[in-house]
Amino acid sequence: MTEKLALFGGPKAVTKDPGDIFTWPIITEEHEQAVLKVLRDRSMSGTDVTLKFEEEYRKWVGSKYALAFSSGTASLQAALYGCKVGVGDEVIMPSITYWASGLQAYSLGATVVFAEVDPDTLCIDPDDIEKKISDKTKAIVAVHYMGYPADMDRIMAIAKKYGIKVVEDVSHAHGALYKGRLVGTIGDVAGYSLMTGKSFAIGEGGILTTDDREIYERAVAFGHYERYRPDLIQTEYLKEGAGLPLGGYKYRMHQMSSAVGLVQIKYYDEQIKKIQEAMNYFWDLLEGVPGIKAHRPPKDSGSTMGGWYAAHGLYRPDELEGLSVTTFCKAVRAEGCSTSPGCNLALHTHPLFHTVDVYGHGKPTRIANASRDVRELDVLPVSEKIGSMTYSIPWFKHYDKEIIEQHANAFKKAALNYKELLKIDEGNPEKLGGFNFFRSTR
Numbered sequence: 001m002t003e004k005l006a007l008f009g010g011p012k013a014v015t016k017d018p019g020d021i022f023t024w025p026i027i028t029e030e031h032e033q034a035v036l037k038v039l040r041d042r043s044m045s046g047t048d049v050t051l052k053f054e055e056e057y058r059k060w061v062g063s064k065y066a067l068a069f070s071s072g073t074a075s076l077q078a079a080l081y082g083c084k085v086g087v088g089d090e091v092i093m094p095s096i097t098y099w100a101s102g103l104q105a106y107s108l109g110a111t112v113v114f115a116e117v118d119p120d121t122l123c124i125d126p127d128d129i130e131k132k133i134s135d136k137t138k139a140i141v142a143v144h145y146m147g148y149p150a151d152m153d154r155i156m157a158i159a160k161k162y163g164i165k166v167v168e169d170v171s172h173a174h175g176a177l178y179k180g181r182l183v184g185t186i187g188d189v190a191g192y193s194l195m196t197g198k199s200f201a202i203g204e205g206g207i208l209t210t211d212d213r214e215i216y217e218r219a220v221a222f223g224h225y226e227r228y229r230p231d232l233i234q235t236e237y238l239k240e241g242a243g244l245p246l247g248g249y250k251y252r253m254h255q256m257s258s259a260v261g262l263v264q265i266k267y268y269d270e271q272i273k274k275i276q277e278a279m280n281y282f283w284d285l286l287e288g289v290p291g292i293k294a295h296r297p298p299k300d301s302g303s304t305m306g307g308w309y310a311a312h313g314l315y316r317p318d319e320l321e322g323l324s325v326t327t328f329c330k331a332v333r334a335e336g337c338s339t340s341p342g343c344n345l346a347l348h349t350h351p352l353f354h355t356v357d358v359y360g361h362g363k364p365t366r367i368a369n370a371s372r373d374v375r376e377l378d379v380l381p382v383s384e385k386i387g388s389m390t391y392s393i394p395w396f397k398h399y400d401k402e403i404i405e406q407h408a409n410a411f412k413k414a415a416l417n418y419k420e421l422l423k424i425d426e427g428n429p430e431k432l433g434g435f436n437f438f439r440s441t442r
């Protein structure tokens, strides 16, 4: 027998004060002093602090080049430009991700082709990638979604076979390992958001890393006019435009963000070690509970979840006689544990990918320069139902055994009492999740 659900008047599973276990990012006097120094030096613009941050980040990743940006969105746009994505080209990306994984393709005159996600990893499905390739495909964006490393071996093999570049979107997975290798070092180039909600959090900002000199220089040329100088550029054809940004953008990082980044990078490995210990303990406690399944790589795979950004769980309603994730989450919340059903809404269901004419082409931007109607390829049943198969879980930043056990128990109670919940279940609403899903800071 399990205890009566709090939803029906039983005792709550979560009783202990969470303290600072959910507080993120961790900000100390060291960060404050670093930011104050930038202010007092009146060096909010400029690149001296940013160059230092780039060098530390580059060393941490182990890449040849790192280039800081005003946002992750900008870093990924420049990564696509770096891969020579241009007018009429196609970029393959998962439909389940944040829009900034590849919507920027529009601004380059290119379009987006969506691929399906895998229901266990929530990352792009390599089988579907191969079906979506055409002679216009220039790049694949592999998103390590909610920290789970995408299947890079298969993605790289497909890219090699067709001569396509791979952009890694590491905005959810700083420090995650794929079979022992750091994500962001496997594809041709990587873009990372470093905004405050992410696991590597410095304020608004992003960074690009690559080992490819030409990609790096194209990214510089695109939005870093002050560094786009003939004496610094080696790629011959890029010298012509030096002095002005080819993209018409100014993308350098705010130096207060760079200053915060220089402090964050000193402690990040240590911090995610604690997060991993806490999050893995949470899932260990729920191993074998019907209806719920951990979203993490197998233990002996050499792969890890990095900082567990926006951690989610997998929901398997067939193991609970079809109980909706909506009612399941309602019961968990009543236990004192915050959770909500769904994750990112499938991007291909938004009008921006159907009808919206952004630039005045007189037709939808998605197909403005395309050589085929790529909207017809949006047959993505898993992406469309992924909301009913996922829910958010607490993102623990420290290992406090009792707090973690209480939160795990909230999920366990809801699952084990599913028969009671079936009696009040009204199913899921049509849409679960959102297009602009991201966690607040605490």
Ligand SMILES: *Cc1c(COP(=O)(O)O)cnc(C)c1O
Residues within 6 Å of the ligand: 071, 072, 073, 074, 076, 097, 098, 099, 100, 101, 143, 169, 171, 172, 192, 193, 194, 195, 204, 205, 206
């Ligand atoms: C946050 C995020 C971005 C964009 O980063 P910003 O720094 O917010 O511009 C890109 N891709 C993914 C997957 C993200 O979550």
